[in-house]
Amino acid sequence: MEPVIQLEHLCKSYGGVPALQDLSLTVQRGEIFGLLGPNGAGKSTTVECALGTRQPDKGQAHILGLSPITQRKVLFQQVGVQFQEAYYPxxxxxxxxxxxxxxxxxxxxxxxxxxxxxxxxxxxxxxxxxxxxxxxxxxxxxxxxxPMPSVVFLDELTTGLDTRARRAVWRHLAKLKEQGLTIFLTSHFMDEVEALCDRICVLQKGRPVFTGTVQQALTQTHCAHMEDAYLCLAGETQEGQDESI
Amino acid sequence: MKAFKTLLKTEIKLSLRDMNMPIFAIIMPFVVTVLIGLIYGDKAAYPGAPYTFLQQSFGALVTIAICAGGVMGLPLVVAGYRQKKILKRFRTTPTGPVLLLGVQLVLYALYAIASLVLTFLAAWLLFGFHFWGSPLLFTGTYLLVMLSMFSIGLLVGGVARDEKIASILASVLYFPMLVFSGATLPYEVMPPVLQRFADVLPLTQGIKLLKATTLGLPLGSVWFPLVLLAGVAVVCTVLAVRFFRWE
Structure with a gap:
């Protein structure tokens, strides 16, 4: 096992409001890792701290053993990034x-x-x-x-894609994974997570509330589908939703 | 080098598609040159002057493109890229501020040089303009003025938070220099108080040098303008790279 992405005790707050509280996780080579959570749970902040586009208040991030801040130019020869929003001239x-x-x-x-x-x-x-x-x-x-990266970060990978395009993306990523690509993704689609992810981490208000395989998530929550398991883990249970309606 | 060439090629295409720079850096100085030629013809710069008004103005005319590109165009594009988070994307690639700013520098230098050639051709072919000075001294001075002006633009573009702030800063720098440096109002007609204010603007010193090298006049004391222009260039460039903001 070779750790490719290592996040250690990341903390980040914006204007005194904590966005990320003590997040640690490790992604191994060739793994597809999914970071899940409702909007505002800290997914993008995690991605940005990992990539060095945000400086965490505490903790540190390493990719391929390199710092994304001090060893940026060496590191990003080998890392591909897709941000949630498209930025282009x-x-x-x-x-x-x-x-x-x-x-x-x-x-x-x-x-x-x-x-x-x-x-x-x-x-x-x-x-x-x-x-x-x-x-x-x-x-x-x-x-x-x-760039034929060895690690790729995909923030909200298939949002906006139609069904066929999503399946094509899944197939392609699965193929790249076999070739040894490490993938770190965030997603709101649990069918995608079930189909792709080896391991997941669920964030709730900036705290990791579950880290493990999809199977472990299903077992722990006694759910048959990942979507139910996710809602349970992220604290957005069906009952809670109904009450608020 | 491959990255530099490809980025420059793409930036040239984007800039031509945008049309702002072709208008303000190429067409405008050309039109002003033609107007001065039509209005003053080959009239002497002042009664008894050994050179024409157009000859006297040439040094100032060739700085219009330098200012339009370096002080206005460049900072707006870089700050716009910051605002649109294009720089944030670049930050997650193996590129750095030196390459990104260098590409912009060369892009606007190309505009300025194109305008210099066009202004010269227009003055020469249409109005019989004669260049009396030393081409070598003129070219050296021209490059120094360009570096100095561009470095100011680099600093504004490198650190301004968004396009709006860059636009305000660029205007605050651009218009006083354009008005008081002799690029538009002749320096010679200003009252002494205004001349003293204008003298600290690097563009004023640059235009004085360009005028002298165009007309082959004695350069007088060149140390103050040289040190001022070179100092501005070095200080602003270093600050721009050191304090470059990605977001």
């Missing part, structure tokens, strides 16, 4: 954004086959701004995979 074409991204790395995968695998075949000339929400999402997964 105005009036840029799909092909240009891919070419620009590829040029930043020592080695990069050929663009055209990757685009084709994610349903963007022949879209190189199209403006990124004119793509549909799902196509943009797919494009940013492509951008994360272009």
């Amino acid at each position: 105005e009036k840029i074409r799909v092909g240009e954004l891919c070419e620009m991204t590829s040029s930043l790395y020592k080695t990069a995968a050929p663009t055209a086959p990757l685009l084709a695998q994610f349903g963007l075949k022949g879209k190189e000339k199209q403006m990124v701004g004119d793509l549909s929400g799902g196509q943009k999402q797919a494009l940013f997964i492509v951008l994360a995979l272009l």
Whole structure:
């Protein structure tokens, strides 16, 4: 077992309000790890602390044994990132954004086959701004995979994708996992989590309330489906929802 | 190097698609040159002057593109990238502020040089402009003025939180320099108090040097302008890289 992502005692608060409280977790090589929780539970803060785009108040993050802050340039040769929102310059074409991204790395995968695998075949000339929400999402997964990374972070991986595109993304990620890619993802879709994740961590108000395999989550909560198990673990039980209605 | 070339190529395409810079850095100085040529023809700069008004203005005209690109365009683009979180994406790639700012620097240098060539051709072919000075001294001075002005833009773009703040800072720097440095109002007609204020603006010193090297006039005491321009360039560039903000 080789730890690839190591988060140790991460704490972060915004204006005195804690967003993340003492989160520690380790992801091994070749694992698909899912970080779950309702909006505002601290998923994006965790991803950002892991990537060094936010400095945690306490604790530290290492990826491939490197610090994302002090060893940024070495580390990010090997790490692909897809943020929850798409960030791109105005009036840029799909092909240009891919070419620009590829040029930043020592080695990069050929663009055209990757685009084709994610349903963007022949879209190189199209403006990124004119793509549909799902196509943009797919494009940013492509951008994360272009550097042929050994670790990839995917924040809200398939939000906005249609069913067929989601299945295609799952298949592709499963294949990359077999080749040794380590995947850290956040998701709101429990069918996706069940299909992909080796292990999960459930956050509730910035605290980890469960870490383990999908099977362990089902056993612990006496649920048959991951969605029920998740709602139970995240403290959003069906009963609670009904009462509030 | 591959990253630099690809980013520069992409930025050139994006900038041309946007049309702001072609208008303000290329077309505007060209139009001003043509207007000055039409209005003043080959009139002397002042009664009895050995050179024409257009010859006197040439040094100032070629700084319009430097300012439009370096002091306005550059900081707005960089701050806009920060606001749109494009820099945040870059932060999770193996690239750094030196590469990103370097690409912008070269992009706006290309605009400035294109404008310099066009301004010269317009003045020469349309209005019989003669360049009397030393081309070597002029080129050296021109590059120094450019570096100095661009470094101010780099600093604003490197640290301004968003496009709005960058736009305010750039305007505060850009317009006084444009008005008081001699780029628009002739420095010679200003009252002494205003001249003394204008003298501390690096662009004023830059235009004085450019004027002198265009006309082949004695450079007089060049140490103050040289030190001022080089000092601004070094200090602002170092600060821009040191205090560069990704978000």
